Amino acid sequence: MARLSNYLILVAFFVATTIATISATENETLSQCGKYMGAHCGKQVADKLRGSHIDTAISSDCCYKLLQTGYPCHTKYTLYVLLNRPELKHSNWTELFAKSDQIYHECDVLTSPGSIEFVAKCTENLGNECGEQVYNKLIHDGRITKPCCQELVKNGLQCHTAMVKSLIRIPEMRNANATELMKKNSLIFNHCLHV
DSSP, rough: OOOOOOHHHHHHHGGGHHHHHHHHHHTOHHHHHHHHHHHHHHHHHHHHTTTSSSSSOOOHHHHHHHHHHHHHHHHHHHHHHHHOOOGGSSSOHHHHHHHEEEEEEEHHHHTOOOOOOHHHHHHHHHHHHHHHHHHHHHHHHOOOHHEEEEEOOOOOOOHHHHHHHHHHHSSOOOOOGHHHHHHHHHHHHHHHTTT
């Protein structure tokens, strides 16, 4: 039984996230895409697309969901909104698809862990054993040994946060709550500071 046990392997997926997400979601139906986004996040994206009076910002958690579901799902959802919102049926679809792309880009920037090179260096410095311990602590409330805590602190908070952001963005983490994982990210680092 395969399990996502190696934090470092998952972080390495950051390098191929876009390609993997696109190929994984090209054949998904709109209902599958909607299931991953959820009603709350779907509403935020639709409101932003419509340019409602409130002009709601998209939360970081919903931005992670958007990236996890992938660009093809986002495009399908945009088309669905355009076809099913009476106030948008006669709008300039070219402009609305451009706005849709801008929404996706803004979420990409908001959730970006940094450059591929930076994340790869952080991952390499942490090592396999400690990476797995950090992953297990983050996902399963596992244990981190003192030596691994020291490695994590030596690597720095910026590296730790970049690796967690990379992890959250992969499609396999679709059901994870990004906000909660980012909170746990800080708690783990603070715990390791005092070990």
